Amino acid sequence: MDLSQRNPIENVFSTKDEKISIAGWVQQVRNLGGLRFIQLQDRTGIVQVVLPKKKVSEEIFNIDFQEGDIIAVSGTIVSNDGAPKGKEILPSDIEIINKRTQEYPISISDKIETNPDKRYDYRFLDLRNRKVAHIFEIESTAAYAIQQWFKDNDFLQFFSAKIVGSATESGANVFEIGYFDKKAYLAQSPQFYKQMMLMAGFERVFEIGPVFRAEKHHTSRHLCEYTSIDFEISYINDQRDVMKVLQGVIGYALDTIKSSRADSLEELEVQIDDQPKEWPIITIPECNDVLTNEGKELDLYEDLDAEAERIIGNYAKEKWNSDFVFVDQYPWKVRPFYTMKDDEDPRLTKSFDLLFKGQELTTGGQREHRVDILSTQAVEKDFKLEDVDSYLQFFRNGAPPHGGSGTGIERFVQKILDLPNIREARLLPRDPTRLHP
């Protein structure tokens, strides 16, 4: 069969043609004596192929089908109320393209629950389950939408180095590489390079790329490798300009998923609520009041814990009907040295967390661009100035006010779909014990 002539299976249910050629893998075979059924699946859907002994050739009727075989089918589209979605294929020609040569090592049906570790071991089969495949279709849609938004808003897309010569931001939690006769490290974020691009004069830059964290955590929220959506902009007035970009791009991605992946969302039984036109902003002092009202006492010059995030998330949903809320003026104590301090209260900063459904999605804010203040802050955070010298170098040759943020695409997808574990949104999860496949 000329495979370029094949149709996606979903066309079976929409075309007005009577004849069709399709191909895919055998998802299920049932033999009922004189009648055989095959569920044939491709990336667009599943259709029933019916083999009545009396209506197909003996050769076709006797083919030894197995789950996983790759076959091509040409035939007639027949209406049948008993078939899924009311249509099935009566084949005139079947070609076995490739036979499966072993039993599936895991079940890919929802009916049998396989433990997640085993599913990740056999991710290539796990993905034949449509519910799993939809997660990555949605992630793909998110990535395309994000790239589209940045393009439409005149951002430069760039590709920074992932192998770095020194572990600037924090000595801990970096993976070390043997680099010829030297040591090198895997980048924990493109932060250094994003800011470099602004000092170089680009003004609006973004990157989607991998980041690496050698964290020994084994939780449902941590990965040792993930995909970060990072942007940085210059000539800003303050962190609110960063929030505007973030709402723009994340809001656009969410809207796009809602409108173009309605089928996936329906199959996953997920609803995406409409968001308010402007996402609410709540400051740390305002958070304090809300938490106190809820009977939760927290030192807000420290950090928001998971419970506090949940309370603020609920508050935003109730008060503004918003799944998103910016927590502004985040405490200096838990921010990196390059964060700009708040004008009024130096225990606070011009930076924020974006919460999505009561959980941190993004950290962002304005960066300190005045090299004397930046140096002082580095010392305050216990850096030796010589260790951050190549970073400070950027700021000695003219630095505009600027800021930006970073968002893990897996966290975003996890929260949209309410997935229990972030590994579900990562094609090939990496954690302290998982290095395969």
Place this chain on the structure above:
Amino acid sequence: MDLSQRNPIENVFSTKDEKISIAGWVQQVRNLGGLRFIQLQDRTGIVQVVLPKKKVSEEIFNIDFQEGDIIAVSGTIVSNDGAPKGKEILPSDIEIINKRTQEYPISISDKIETNPDKRYDYRFLDLRNRKVAHIFEIESTAAYAIQQWFKDNDFLQFFSAKIVGSATESGANVFEIGYFDKKAYLAQSPQFYKQMMLMAGFERVFEIGPVFRAEKHHTSRHLCEYTSIDFEISYINDQRDVMKVLQGVIGYALDTIKSSRADSLEELEVQIDDQPKEWPIITIPECNDVLTNEGKELDLYEDLDAEAERIIGNYAKEKWNSDFVFVDQYPWKVRPFYTMKDDEDPRLTKSFDLLFKGQELTTGGQREHRVDILSTQAVEKDFKLEDVDSYLQFFRNGAPPHGGSGTGIERFVQKILDLPNIREARLLPRDPTRLHP
């Protein structure tokens, strides 16, 4: 000044307004007694700000400007035939946003030639040279166009693991990582995962991401880290289906650069020729004839050397007026074990190189999807079957015919712009001696 009100400098030359607010860095200062000139630059262009002692306030006239200072200027647009592009700014207000605190360590003018190594050391300043900035604007345009094309053609965008548990494809040339108490490696290509995605049922997948090669080469063509445009498609008839995708996406990127980066191309003095509607395909036996005619003898069951590529490139330009040519049926000897062999001559394969201006841009082709043949080919290429077992695993559970290719975006941009060294097209080059910035 409210920076959100600022205009891009290029607007000075197109707006009908008389007043304008702009910001950027001081590119040059000239003092001529009662008259001072500043060249102010942002990412969109350069404009002259003129300070006649008699027409501006004493305070403004006396500001101590230095190359690299970040300033905001509000003023009147004045026509002046003596000014670059015929217009200049007479300022009513100037705000120093941030002062440069040290001398530029390199010149960013074309008039002084700085050696490339020193330029890469100070890449953030090197990029303030518009000719250097244009390279990465074009790379950004290429990346966006490629993502757009894949989206429009219904490809799934995915993000594979860059940390891998074993060095499958070839033991050599991989970077080793300390991964907690284990060893891991940096991925040399997403080949394994692209094919995995097809076995999972996705049919059309692509990724733009970093790849890592621990090659000790120190040439103008090699990098230890680069950005690969990788795609893979299934249910193909043969490698010609792969070529079609490749022409589609690379051709679209080239057309987009030509149409939307005309200014950059002009400043870089580069012309992009129109390409034929279908890029020519020449087989290895046909190459043999062409080379023999040119007095070049080469064993075509081996490999094309650089001179042979150049001859074939020239031949394609002369015969088909094409900068691109597919060299089909590439020799088996120089292809990885998963390449599908040619039906007629097993010393050849169903794979190709795409030459661009007489140099290899891309390698692609059909992959072997039949696990028995694949296993035999692995042994033929000296693999132990247990070492490729997790790869073969994909093919035991149903594998459709498929193929794909990988293209380095730096190589593509280098060839478009005829850059002498691939490092010029890599923001942060990595080679055996270069790990910074």
